[in-house]
Amino acid sequence: MNNLLVAQSGGPTAVINATLAGVIQGVCTSDQIDKIYGAKNGIEGVLKRNVINLNEIAQDSSALETLILTPSSALGTCRFKLKDWKVDEEPYQKIVETFRTLGIKYFVYIGGNDSMDTVHKLSDYCKAHNLDFIIMGAPKTIDNDLALTDHSPGFGSAAKYIASTMAEIERDTASYDIPAVTIVEIMGRNAGWLTASAALARINGGNGPDLIYLCEREFNPERFLQDIRAKLENKPNILVAVSEGIKDGNGNYISDQLSSGVVDNFGHKYIAGAARVLEQLVRKEIGCKVRSIELNLMQRASAHLASNTDVNEALLLGQKAVSCALQGESGRMAAIKRLSNQPYRIELISVPVEEVANKEKKVPLDWITPDGYDVTEEMIDYLKPLIQGETNIKYENGIPKQIRLI
Amino acid sequence: MNNLLVAQSGGPTAVINATLAGVIQGVCTSDQIDKIYGAKNGIEGVLKRNVINLNEIAQDSSALETLILTPSSALGTCRFKLKDWKVDEEPYQKIVETFRTLGIKYFVYIGGNDSMDTVHKLSDYCKAHNLDFIIMGAPKTIDNDLALTDHSPGFGSAAKYIASTMAEIERDTASYDIPAVTIVEIMGRNAGWLTASAALARINGGNGPDLIYLCEREFNPERFLQDIRAKLENKPNILVAVSEGIKDGNGNYISDQLSSGVVDNFGHKYIAGAARVLEQLVRKEIGCKVRSIELNLMQRASAHLASNTDVNEALLLGQKAVSCALQGESGRMAAIKRLSNQPYRIELISVPVEEVANKEKKVPLDWITPDGYDVTEEMIDYLKPLIQGETNIKYENGIPKQIRLI
Numbered sequence: 001m002n003n004l005l006v007a008q009s010g011g012p013t014a015v016i017n018a019t020l021a022g023v024i025q026g027v028c029t030s031d032q033i034d035k036i037y038g039a040k041n042g043i044e045g046v047l048k049r050n051v052i053n054l055n056e057i058a059q060d061s062s063a064l065e066t067l068i069l070t071p072s073s074a075l076g077t078c079r080f081k082l083k084d085w086k087v088d089e090e091p092y093q094k095i096v097e098t099f100r101t102l103g104i105k106y107f108v109y110i111g112g113n114d115s116m117d118t119v120h121k122l123s124d125y126c127k128a129h130n131l132d133f134i135i136m137g138a139p140k141t142i143d144n145d146l147a148l149t150d151h152s153p154g155f156g157s158a159a160k161y162i163a164s165t166m167a168e169i170e171r172d173t174a175s176y177d178i179p180a181v182t183i184v185e186i187m188g189r190n191a192g193w194l195t196a197s198a199a200l201a202r203i204n205g206g207n208g209p210d211l212i213y214l215c216e217r218e219f220n221p222e223r224f225l226q227d228i229r230a231k232l233e234n235k236p237n238i239l240v241a242v243s244e245g246i247k248d249g250n251g252n253y254i255s256d257q258l259s260s261g262v263v264d265n266f267g268h269k270y271i272a273g274a275a276r277v278l279e280q281l282v283r284k285e286i287g288c289k290v291r292s293i294e295l296n297l298m299q300r301a302s303a304h305l306a307s308n309t310d311v312n313e314a315l316l317l318g319q320k321a322v323s324c325a326l327q328g329e330s331g332r333m334a335a336i337k338r339l340s341n342q343p344y345r346i347e348l349i350s351v352p353v354e355e356v357a358n359k360e361k362k363v364p365l366d367w368i369t370p371d372g373y374d375v376t377e378e379m380i381d382y383l384k385p386l387i388q389g390e391t392n393i394k395y396e397n398g399i400p401k402q403i404r405l406i
Numbered sequence: 407m408n409n410l411l412v413a414q415s416g417g418p419t420a421v422i423n424a425t426l427a428g429v430i431q432g433v434c435t436s437d438q439i440d441k442i443y444g445a446k447n448g449i450e451g452v453l454k455r456n457v458i459n460l461n462e463i464a465q466d467s468s469a470l471e472t473l474i475l476t477p478s479s480a481l482g483t484c485r486f487k488l489k490d491w492k493v494d495e496e497p498y499q500k501i502v503e504t505f506r507t508l509g510i511k512y513f514v515y516i517g518g519n520d521s522m523d524t525v526h527k528l529s530d531y532c533k534a535h536n537l538d539f540i541i542m543g544a545p546k547t548i549d550n551d552l553a554l555t556d557h558s559p560g561f562g563s564a565a566k567y568i569a570s571t572m573a574e575i576e577r578d579t580a581s582y583d584i585p586a587v588t589i590v591e592i593m594g595r596n597a598g599w600l601t602a603s604a605a606l607a608r609i610n611g612g613n614g615p616d617l618i619y620l621c622e623r624e625f626n627p628e629r630f631l632q633d634i635r636a637k638l639e640n641k642p643n644i645l646v647a648v649s650e651g652i653k654d655g656n657g658n659y660i661s662d663q664l665s666s667g668v669v670d671n672f673g674h675k676y677i678a679g680a681a682r683v684l685e686q687l688v689r690k691e692i693g694c695k696v697r698s699i700e701l702n703l704m705q706r707a708s709a710h711l712a713s714n715t716d717v718n719e720a721l722l723l724g725q726k727a728v729s730c731a732l733q734g735e736s737g738r739m740a741a742i743k744r745l746s747n748q749p750y751r752i753e754l755i756s757v758p759v760e761e762v763a764n765k766e767k768k769v770p771l772d773w774i775t776p777d778g779y780d781v782t783e784e785m786i787d788y789l790k791p792l793i794q795g796e797t798n799i800k801y802e803n804g805i806p807k808q809i810r811l812i
Contacts, residue, residue, distance in 0.1 A: 072577035164805045168707040171478035203803045296699045301574040387804035397609045398793035399570045
């Protein structure tokens, strides 16, 4: 039997199911694969042999179409890191047992850095033990921090959500005629790509955000207050975008630094986001109306506002992972190489997964403006193609139609 | 001169500009009105004679179409409450002066409870002084708390955003296989209509929210923990919707009650939302993974997800306010009377504004289930028609196209 097993791992995105659908389509268009299985909750489902048969949905084009535009991981996800097989071989043996029991020859793992670590370790184990299982990775992350790929599926849709939402928030905050600061916290502990995409809210001539702080640059609270004061001289409503992971000069997260003494009635430490901490700072030091907003799970789950470019690429990378597997590639990840910005052209490639695993692609410092609170035209040129196009998402009873697999 | 002045007031919504467009269209289709002006920042713009001419946009159908789907108050807004004219007549004299200078005969004020108070006081003043200015109100509020109208423009779109977003968040939270509680805070200090609309996330068979707490019922933290524990016995991921204004048995806001002792490093009191306070409570008492989310400005600004039913009604109510004004009605508000749920049919009416001003329409207690954490079928039947239909919003460079008037 030449069966294929697919699983999803790490934080969900709006298009990770499009990659799953791409894998399913890749299997359907090949006569080299007999059955397709999906493991529940990532590698945990492989370890526990907790799998579902995906052949039925593979034959149902309407269900596949709904799957493509259903957010989050339809097979469930996990955050499980395999230890080195030289340290603990047992999980590897269990995985191989699952593969043998189900007649799996190909395993495609859709995920981010940690998941690519799993792909790397598992393919490494197979090679070292002369096991001819094929292990392929397909990229997924809203953070856009995966190395060796121009960008990652999930990022474009999150960027489109952030750009559109910032444009809407800008309209809202601009409607009052009194000095006010609105601070929006955007996901990204170590990479500021998503925060940078807030700049796209100005792409059609919009008035904000006024200040954008990425986590790649040191964040100076005093300087931040100066920036706000300077902006307030020219307009009453200041809109700020900050990465959740902004750090001070000593490398400490701003949230930790300023909120360390905060406890609630029960003596428990308060967990405050960066924006909430900055809200407190502005209230104390400037004293104007101030509000903090976290885009929270919405930025990664809003499939209703997915980028069609992102959805299509997610789908294609799922197909690519299968075609690479069929060509015998193992320990590699399907990836995107950008050929040009305008017209936007890409090529699908595959890259060695050991060079992707556990690395983080950060924003180049020269894509941040010298004043430290905006991004350059080069960044805009990079980001702009990724949010283009709207999907034909179906609504049922007024809300987006979704599918559940497990 | 028979000119019309229009202004917007109170918290912005996704469709308040559709009502503005409706007023403009109402003027265009009448030969009784010469010019149309818009006051900036509500009644403040009338007081300061800070107005713009809207005749140009009235002739530009493409601009009007963009205005309809641009969120927030395109003319700007304010929170200004007129004192009784017997106490302070000066602002009334200023308003009348603006009316006379600009040749205004008709004034349409788009807003919520406080704005209807302005409509009431101003029309009352005019009647008492034999001034023949016509003062009409057009409703607007995401909170849906306006009396004498079945519902208010802005609510349906916010409800559609909340229902769709809760469905997306449910998919996200369901993807992990570990016990976790996600608490989503929804706007509404005194009326729980928006929180109730979270239930629509289940309309197509969705799995959540699991618990819904409206501000109309006493919130008991102990009972809340019991509810969570009971739900956790059947599924690992619990999704909760709470009104920002939930209160305990003594009428104190939950946020105030539990966070009263919280101060930051600078000794400043922390302002925590209800969901954040409940997050802390679950962390301490249950100890599982827990996250709080505020839908914040997004729930009122997300025009990209506006309900087409809501947009159309907003437009029609703007037109209705003008036609009522032309018929000599003053001190009244355009409103909606529901004729049937299925098929959904409404009638446009006008109601006396003094019976709307400063009142709050709350959720009937018998539309909340006896267990206190869900809503009845009657509520679903009421809500469902209001979120139906999607708009044909235009995107430019990947983000929704918007217009700026001021």
